[in-house]
Amino acid sequence: MVRCGMCGVPRMFSYTTRWTDDGVIVSMPRGLIRLLFMEREHLVAIYRAIEEKLGLPIDHIITEAKRKDAWTYVQDVLPPLVSDLVKKRFVRRLAYMAMIAQAAVIGLGKARLLEYREGKLLTGKISPVYYHAMFAGDALGAFETFEGRKAELAYSFLSSEMFLRIEASESAHVGERLELRETPVVKARAGFQRCRRCGAPSDLANFRWDAASGRILDQRTGEWFFVQGTRAMDAVLRELEYELGEEIPQVVAKATWDFFRRRREEHPGVFEDLSFLKIRGMGVPDSLQPTPEELRKGLDIRNGYNGAILAGMVAAACGVEEPSWSWESPQPGVIRIRIA
Numbered sequence: 001m002v003r004c005g006m007c008g009v010p011r012m013f014s015y016t017t018r019w020t021d022d023g024v025i026v027s028m029p030r031g032l033i034r035l036l037f038m039e040r041e042h043l044v045a046i047y048r049a050i051e052e053k054l055g056l057p058i059d060h061i062i063t064e065a066k067r068k069d070a071w072t073y074v075q076d077v078l079p080p081l082v083s084d085l086v087k088k089r090f091v092r093r094l095a096y097m098a099m100i101a102q103a104a105v106i107g108l109g110k111a112r113l114l115e116y117r118e119g120k121l122l123t124g125k126i127s128p129v130y131y132h133a134m135f136a137g138d139a140l141g142a143f144e145t146f147e148g149r150k151a152e153l154a155y156s157f158l159s160s161e162m163f164l165r166i167e168a169s170e171s172a173h174v175g176e177r178l179e180l181r182e183t184p185v186v187k188a189r190a191g192f193q194r195c196r197r198c199g200a201p202s203d204l205a206n207f208r209w210d211a212a213s214g215r216i217l218d219q220r221t222g223e224w225f226f227v228q229g230t231r232a233m234d235a236v237l238r239e240l241e242y243e244l245g246e247e248i249p250q251v252v253a254k255a256t257w258d259f260f261r262r263r264r265e266e267h268p269g270v271f272e273d274l275s276f277l278k279i280r281g282m283g284v285p286d287s288l289q290p291t292p293e294e295l296r297k298g299l300d301i302r303n304g305y306n307g308a309i310l311a312g313m314v315a316a317a318c319g320v321e322e323p324s325w326s327w328e329s330p331q332p333g334v335i336r337i338r339i340a
């Protein structure tokens with residue numbers, strides 16, 4: 001991994017992941033999709049809380065949403081040279097190797113290609129993995145993109161390793177639900193301090209890229225961070241809310257509040273104000289230290305990602321106990337959080 005000599009952020013990471021002045025993270029070079037930078041355990045907490053509430057696994061919904069989202073991401077980050085060549089058979093294996101390397105750079109874990117038969121079959125393993133059902137969707141979506149065919153997926157676990165088998169199949173089912181939606185971007189002033197050499201936000205100097213395990217580690221908290229598109233989680237949460245009602249966003253807000261409240265207690269100084277939203281690509285709050293009065297009236301977050309997640313994050317960082325929250329979107333690209 002070649003790293004910036006000033007801030008230590010890997011070059012491959014800055015080439016493919018950019019924080020804009022509007023506080024949005026986008027995939028590069030074309031900026032096709034909006035990304036989030038988040039704690040793995042935060043994501044796990046959200047999905048686990050939903051599954052506990054339902055009493056059912058939601059893996060199949062998560063995998064299907066990621067499968068649909070993989071295509072655009074793969075198109076954007078694959079080096080243009082490889083992308084042209086991938087239509088030719090003999091370099092397709094290289095394209096998978098490039099995606100495996102990219103997965104490690106953005107913190108998805110350490111994957112390996114085990115067997116590949118062009119147009120037919122791919123098997124691989126990953127350990128550690130950021131989230132099994134999400135990685136399954138990433139791998140399936142990449143295979144379908146490169147091969148131009150539908151495929152079936154199976155996976156299993158052997159101790160800490162996840163094994164995947166993807167096989168081309170004309171009868172593979174593609175779900176029609178789970179429409180992906182891009183959130184509108186508005187002007188905002190994120191005010192990032194940036195590395196003078198590579199342009200990455202200076203906050204990223206707090207992170208360490210562990211090439212051996214394919215993880216990004218926050219050196220202040222020890223948390224594992226990763227990068228993912230905004231659209232798959234958005235589609236999963238909207239689908240579940242549509243099917244099951246308002247309980248779902250309440251569960252998401254509560255799981256997020258619990259997660260960050262605990263981190264705030266354990267790591268004084270890291271979650272002192274709301275600036276921690278910005279490096280995560282979650283949005284730019286109008287005030288970094290809102291008063292209880294301001295929180296009651298409503299705090300606007302420009303380029304805010306998800307009302308329920310933001311409510312939990314704001315309540316935790318502002319130290320609100322027993323919060324009651326609500327959120328709305330007064331205009332596209334802005335989320336207003338009210339906490340009493």
Ligand SMILES: [Zn+2]
Nearest residue numbers: 004007195198
């Ligand atoms: Zn730098």
